[in-house]
Amino acid sequence: MGWVSIWRSARSRGSALVEMALVAPFLIVLIFGVIDTAWLLADLNEVRHAAREGGRQAAVNAGDSNFVVAMACQAMDDSTATTVTIDGAGGSLGDDLEVTVNKQVDTLVGLTDWAFNPPVDLHSTSTFRIEQTPVLWGDVTGQACP
Numbered sequence: 001m002g003w004v005s006i007w008r009s010a011r012s013r014g015s016a017l018v019e020m021a022l023v024a025p026f027l028i029v030l031i032f033g034v035i036d037t038a039w040l041l042a043d044l045n046e047v048r049h050a051a052r053e054g055g056r057q058a059a060v061n062a063g064d065s066n067f068v069v070a071m072a073c074q075a076m077d078d079s080t081a082t083t084v085t086i087d088g089a090g091g092s093l094g095d096d097l098e099v100t101v102n103k104q105v106d107t108l109v110g111l112t113d114w115a116f117n118p119p120v121d122l123h124s125t126s127t128f129r130i131e132q133t134p135v136l137w138g139d140v141t142g143q144a145c146p
Helices: 002-059 065-074
Strands: 082-087 096-105 120-129 140-144
Touching (some): 065 096, 065 140
Antiparallel strands (some): 082 096, 096 120
């Protein structure tokens, strides 16, 4: 009777190994998909923060166009492959201005490139009310971060 239980135990381990071999690729893709998605969402959060910061600086006429772009880029941890667009310099008090930040990012792991098709273009536009007449800054189209 001892030999029969040992034989069944080895057979169970073999079937568990086969099941794991079938399920493991799906689990790995799922885990790396979650990691890549979280990475892209964190970068999108930075892009949104940069657009808000640039819009805030422009709305109060804090500096010239280069200063507004620099402040938007400074709000990000990594501003490589990032451009800033400012629109609304022709407006007067109470009008709207828009600051758009675009950033191209790659996936972190690379295993899910088939799903995200890198480079992924993240962009955010913030609209602010002009609080002070824009005399220092002007419209900017796609200026790269310094």
